[in-house]
Amino acid sequence: MDTLLDARPGAPTAAAFRGRPGRRGRAVRVLGYLALVVASAAVLLPFYWMVMSSLKTNNDVFTLPVKWVPDSVVWHNYVDIWRKSDMTTWLRNTLTLSVAVTVLQVFTGSFAAYGFAKVRFPGRDVLFLAYVATIAVPWQSYMIPQFILMSKLKLSDTLWSIIALQAFGAFGVFLMKQFYESIPDELVQAARIDGMSEYGIYRRVILPLSVPALASLTLLTFVNTWNDYLGPLLYLRSHSIWTVQIGLKSFISTYNAEYALIMTGSVLSVLPVAVIFLLGQRYFVEGIATTGLKG
Amino acid sequence: MTSMPVARRRRSRPVWRNTVVGWSFLLPNFIGFAVLTLVPVVLLFYYAFTSWDVFGGAEWTGLANFRQLLHDHSFWTALSNTVYYTLFHIPLTLAASLVLALLLNRKLRAVAFFRTVAFFPYITSIVALAQVWNMLFSPGYGPINEILRAVGVHHPPGWTTSADWSMPAVILVGTWREMGYYMLLFLAGLQAIPTQLYEAARVDGATAWQRFRAVTLPGLRPTTFFVTVMLTIGSFKVFDLILVMTNGGPGQSTLVLSQFIYQKGFVENQFGYASAVSIVLFVVCLLVTVAQFSVNRRRNA
Numbered sequence: 317m318d319t320l321l322d323a324r325p326g327a328p329t330a331a332a333f334r335g336r337p338g339r340r341g342r343a344v345r346v347l348g349y350l351a352l353v354v355a356s357a358a359v360l361l362p363f364y365w366m367v368m369s370s371l372k373t374n375n376d377v378f379t380l381p382v383k384w385v386p387d388s389v390v391w392h393n394y395v396d397i398w399r400k401s402d403m404t405t406w407l408r409n410t411l412t413l414s415v416a417v418t419v420l421q422v423f424t425g426s427f428a429a430y431g432f433a434k435v436r437f438p439g440r441d442v443l444f445l446a447y448v449a450t451i452a453v454p455w456q457s458y459m460i461p462q463f464i465l466m467s468k469l470k471l472s473d474t475l476w477s478i479i480a481l482q483a484f485g486a487f488g489v490f491l492m493k494q495f496y497e498s499i500p501d502e503l504v505q506a507a508r509i510d511g512m513s514e515y516g517i518y519r520r521v522i523l524p525l526s527v528p529a530l531a532s533l534t535l536l537t538f539v540n541t542w543n544d545y546l547g548p549l550l551y552l553r554s555h556s557i558w559t560v561q562i563g564l565k566s567f568i569s570t571y572n573a574e575y576a577l578i579m580t581g582s583v584l585s586v587l588p589v590a591v592i593f594l595l596g597q598r599y600f601v602e603g604i605a606t607t608g609l610k611g
Numbered sequence: 612m613t614s615m616p617v618a619r620r621r622r623s624r625p626v627w628r629n630t631v632v633g634w635s636f637l638l639p640n641f642i643g644f645a646v647l648t649l650v651p652v653v654l655l656f657y658y659a660f661t662s663w664d665v666f667g668g669a670e671w672t673g674l675a676n677f678r679q680l681l682h683d684h685s686f687w688t689a690l691s692n693t694v695y696y697t698l699f700h701i702p703l704t705l706a707a708s709l710v711l712a713l714l715l716n717r718k719l720r721a722v723a724f725f726r727t728v729a730f731f732p733y734i735t736s737i738v739a740l741a742q743v744w745n746m747l748f749s750p751g752y753g754p755i756n757e758i759l760r761a762v763g764v765h766h767p768p769g770w771t772t773s774a775d776w777s778m779p780a781v782i783l784v785g786t787w788r789e790m791g792y793y794m795l796l797f798l799a800g801l802q803a804i805p806t807q808l809y810e811a812a813r814v815d816g817a818t819a820w821q822r823f824r825a826v827t828l829p830g831l832r833p834t835t836f837f838v839t840v841m842l843t844i845g846s847f848k849v850f851d852l853i854l855v856m857t858n859g860g861p862g863q864s865t866l867v868l869s870q871f872i873y874q875k876g877f878v879e880n881q882f883g884y885a886s887a888v889s890i891v892l893f894v895v896c897l898l899v900t901v902a903q904f905s906v907n908r909r910r911n912a
Binding site for chain 2: 348351352355356358359360361362363365366369377378379380381382423424425427428430431432435436437438439440443446447450451452453454455456457458459460461462463464465466480481483484485486488489514518539542543545546549550560561564565568575578579581582583585586589590593594597600601604605
């Protein structure tokens with residue numbers, strides 16, 4: 317699990333066996349840095365531009381030559397946006413959805429994963445295959461029957477539709493199963509001999525051991541729900557239940573020439589995710605690495 | 612492993628009890644999964660053979676939808692645009708993420724910082740990103756063309772306002788956004804390669820390029836396979852990026868399959884016809900995945 321984090325300086329990696337320290341080694345190292353600096357600049361440029369534009373007056377966003385730094389910082393956009401849009405409602409809806417989906421996905425996913433990883437019963441592996449296979453089936457190909465089904469269940473145009481859509485995905489099951497399989501079966505067997513029930517083992521043996529994986533799943537699900545655009549686009553028609561993504565999109569079409577304000581809205585929609593990512597990036601990285609190991 | 616059945620029989624928990632307990636764990640998730648994923652997938656294969664639209668119920672029409680597809684010009688445009696996106700997006704993202712992973716897999720300071728930076732676009736919302744990129748790509752006053760003019764390109768492309776350049780623009784943004792994610796997968800793969808192999812290659816006097824060819828690439832093969840499969844499915848279903856960046860335009864220059872399904876189904880309410888297009892998307896993804904798996908198996912054998 318921690319392997320990815322060992323890429324820090326000092327950890328024995330493949331590079332440790334490359335060039336001995338010498339002029340050539342130093343040149344390679346400098347080139348490596350240079351390439352990374354250029355790549356980071358390319359990755360960060362749009363974010364830089366987004367933040368800078370949100371602090372400009374509208375007329376200063378597009379100028380020739382481009383102003384990379386605003387003449388004077390305009391904080392006013394960050395006041396105006398709340399007045400001109402329903403940002404508060406959107407953020408509240410998005411937060412509600414993200415929390416509800418995350419709670420459900422983490423609970424049902426980790427629970428089901430225990431059944432797949434630690435309980436043996438006929439048909440289990442076939443069923444798991446069905447879960448994995450849906451990863452190769454694009455959601456776009458069954459969104460229409462799903463939409464019709466949701467409408468029949470009277471869920472469309474309610475926040476419940478998004479919860480139903482996101483909370484039972486195969487991803488959580490997959491991630492947690494991968495992790496549980498790294499926990500030795502002997503541990504579970506020993507608990508069984510001690511007379512613990514399977515539910516007791518799940519709660520008192522497995523869950524405490526899987527805190528890092530649970531953290532990964534929590535953060536990935538939260539961010540994923542926060543960023544979802546297609547689900548809300550199809551299901552949330554009433555303005556009062558809009559999420560920040562769909563609200564921002566409509567704001568962009570309504571005020572299509574208010575560039576600075578649009579960038580302010582964009583910054584606000586990205587900011588919570590950025591904070592969560594910076595605080596918990598270790599868990600993001602580990603979660604991704606776990607799902608990728610399947611190969 | 613072989614002693615397992617004996618050990619289990621000794622503790623003898625009846626199979627039916629294990630089955631009940633096992634299912635009780637699966638059920639909370641499985642009910643949702645079955646209702647919202649498995650059932651729709653099955654229904655899809657029924658709707659696709661019906662003439663269901665806003666005016667009436669699902670009436671069985673056999674292959675009529677598919678015959679109509681064959682003559683639908685927009686469908687073929689959407690299909691070929693999807694292939695266009697896929698053909699460029701896969702190799703570009705594969706190369707970019709592999710190079711980034713190789714650069715980061717060494718004893719450099721600030722590796723953690725660079726990794727964070729590269730991954731950041733992947734977790735940023737697509738609406739905000741598409742909007743920023745549209746402004747960056749703006750032909751007259753956008754920073755990108757400004758930079759291009761500064762380095763001597765006198766007539767920089769019109770990007771998302773030009774039918775020829777809109778797809779390259781979308782591909783660029785798609786690659787920029789996803790490379791950090793696949794880079795993480797490659798990094799995990801790189802660190803699973805035993806360092807002794809590099810040592811041995813060095814002792815044998817292999818150059819850096821030879822070590823890359825003989826140790827790194829073969830060692831990465833499972834990761835490369837996984838990344839390629841994920842990238843392929845991801846490219847064929849590309850949707851939200853295009854929807855918010857170009858909405859398929861200008862004209863139909865960036866219309867892709869997913870968006871065509873969306874238009875037919877949710878804008879024009881032709882559920883039956885849209886389901887037929889969905890089946891094409893479904894089958895294409897399935898066939899490509901199966902083909903990749905069988906090629907991979909043959910190569911490993």
